[in-house]
Every structure is written in structure tokens, then in C-alpha cells.
Amino acid sequence: MTAEDEALVGGMANAGAVFRRDTVVDRPAPRNAPALHAYLRALKDHGFDAAPTPVALTADGREQLTFLPGDVALPPFPERAMSRTVLASVGALVRRLHEAGAAVGVDPRAEWPHDLADPEGGTVLCHNDVCPENVVLREGRAAALIDFDMAAPGRPLWDLAMTARYWVPMLDPTSAAAYYPRGLDAPARLRVLADGYGLSPRERAELPAVVEQATDVCRTFVARRVADGDRVFVEALAERGGWERWDRLHAWLSNHRETFTTALLR
Known part of the structure; x- marks a missing residue:
């Protein structure tokens, strides 16, 4: 350099x-x-x-x-990056990615990473890491995606579930308070993301359970990195409340599944 x-x-x-x-x-x-x-x-x-x-x-x-010009939100995320307008545009951007990706297809000879991949597989290459840090914002809307390192074949619904984890966010209030503005209405925001994407009624009914599945995969990913002694993940786990945080999150998602489903299908 x-x-x-x-x-x-x-x-x-x-x-x-x-x-x-x-x-x-x-x-x-x-x-x-x-x-x-x-x-x-x-x-x-x-x-x-x-x-x-x-x-x-x-x-x-x-x-x-x-280089893609624009702004990228970093934690703690500012309120302007968490607006419902931005959230809906994130859903629309992920939909555009999946439509283009369906036309491209997946190279069956390539070795795609398994870390955050959909365990059920699929025919579309999912980004798998559409977090605020990987979305370029311009004029108050999601304009581009960066960092495709975790991309792997999967279901489009899986990618949207992963996106929801970071953007709604699908976190219990205690966990969310560390990085997100207070008072975010998770069920309503999940509906905004689904509307922006144009999710079908059938997929809306399935989405809360897929979010739980994606959360379990993310926990396993963190556990592997911690077991390997990855300093970044060991320190992050300790700073964010250890495994108790993941247990609390799992219970919160399970207890609110019906609430999320109702909001999505309302």
C-alpha cells in the first residue's frame, strides 16, 4: 500500500x-x-x-x-440509516439481486463457502451477509451491495431472512439496544422489508421460521470461529454477552413467531 x-x-x-x-x-x-x-x-x-x-x-x-460511491452505515447505526424508506429499498435491492442471479445461475464446479450458506441449498447465489456495513446508501436509499465473500447457493427466502436479521433487526431488545436506535418496531419493520422485496403470501408465512433457522446457522458459525481461537470472534462474543445472548435471542424469536407471522400476513 x-x-x-x-x-x-x-x-x-x-x-x-x-x-x-x-x-x-x-x-x-x-x-x-x-x-x-x-x-x-x-x-x-x-x-x-x-x-x-x-x-x-x-x-x-x-x-x-x-469502488462504489455512497455512504455505508457503521455501528452504532444512525437513525437515518434505519428509516423505513431505507429498509424498503434494501428489500427491493435484494429482490433485484435475486432476479439477476436467477438468470445467471450457479457454477456447479465452484467451491462456495459453507459458513452462512442455506443448509437446504438452492439454485440462486445468495449474498448471505446483507448487513448495514455491506449496503451502500445514496440519497436515503439502498443503492448497492458489497462484500460477496459469503455468497453461496440457497433459497432467495434464506437470503431475505439473513437480511432481516441485520436490518429489522431480528434481535431481542437488549441485544438490539447496543447497536440500533431504540424503539424500532420489529414486526412492523419485518413487514416493510417483505413489502419492499415483494414477498408472496406463502413465503411470508414461512419467513419467521427461516429467520430462526438462519440465526441457528449464524450461532454455529460463531461457535466454529471461537473454537478455532479466532481472536476477533472470541472478543466479540465476550463483548456482546457471550452465549447467554444467543440463548436469549433464540427464546425471543420463538416466543414472537406468531406476532411476526401476523404482521407479515396482515
Whole structure:
């Protein structure tokens, strides 16, 4: 890196290793970068211009992608980033991704990461990490998605459930208070996200249970990283209340499943 490089903040796995150089972002390349780059180029060919365009892979294991201008919300998330207008636009953006992705298909020869993948599989490449830090905002709306490192085949409903976890958020009030504005109405916001996406009645009825399934997969992902001694995840787990937080979240989601279903189908 040179003195002119701008370090980009945010994220956990690549914290401190992502830099912007003029119109290019230089970051660690995922192991499946060739397949992922082919997918991103195909998305653009099918009219989805809301993702970075691959520029190059370097010999030292890094990748270069086009920089997408705009704002990215970082925790603690400001109220302007959590507006219902932004939330609905996130749903619409994920729908656009899935429609383009359905046209592209999934390369069966590629090795996609299993960390946050839909355990039931699927024919659409899900982003799997549509958190506020990975959504570029422009003029109060979601304009683009970045960081496709966790992308893997799955159901579109799975990807929306993952998105809901971060954007509604699907967190008990104690957990949400650490990073989100107070007073967010989770059932109403889940409905806003589903409306923005254009979710069908059948999928609306299924969504709360899929959110619970996605939450269990996320817990397993964290447990693996902690067991491997990943310092970032060990420290984050301790700072966020340990496994008690995950137990509390599991109970909260289960106890409110009917409330969420009613809001979605109202």
C-alpha cells in the first residue's frame, strides 16, 4: 500500500486490510475469487449494476474491485440509516439481486463457502451477509451491495431472512439496544422489508421460521470461529454477552413467531 491509499473501515474478517486507491478497492481475495468474479461480471451483463465490478486478482492473494460511491452505515447505526424508506429499498435491492442471479445461475464446479450458506441449498447465489456495513446508501436509499465473500447457493427466502436479521433487526431488545436506535418496531419493520422485496403470501408465512433457522446457522458459525481461537470472534462474543445472548435471542424469536407471522400476513 502507498501513502495515498485510504483505509476503509468496517467489517470483522478483513478489518484493517481493505484500501481504496482512487476508483479501485484493494482487499484480500476470497479462496473462490475466480468463480465469484465471473458471477459478478455475469450479474452486470444481466443488468444488475449494484455490485462491484472485478478489476484484477494479484499474485499476493488480493483482489481489486471498482469502488462504489455512497455512504455505508457503521455501528452504532444512525437513525437515518434505519428509516423505513431505507429498509424498503434494501428489500427491493435484494429482490433485484435475486432476479439477476436467477438468470445467471450457479457454477456447479465452484467451491462456495459453507459458513452462512442455506443448509437446504438452492439454485440462486445468495449474498448471505446483507448487513448495514455491506449496503451502500445514496440519497436515503439502498443503492448497492458489497462484500460477496459469503455468497453461496440457497433459497432467495434464506437470503431475505439473513437480511432481516441485520436490518429489522431480528434481535431481542437488549441485544438490539447496543447497536440500533431504540424503539424500532420489529414486526412492523419485518413487514416493510417483505413489502419492499415483494414477498408472496406463502413465503411470508414461512419467513419467521427461516429467520430462526438462519440465526441457528449464524450461532454455529460463531461457535466454529471461537473454537478455532479466532481472536476477533472470541472478543466479540465476550463483548456482546457471550452465549447467554444467543440463548436469549433464540427464546425471543420463538416466543414472537406468531406476532411476526401476523404482521407479515396482515
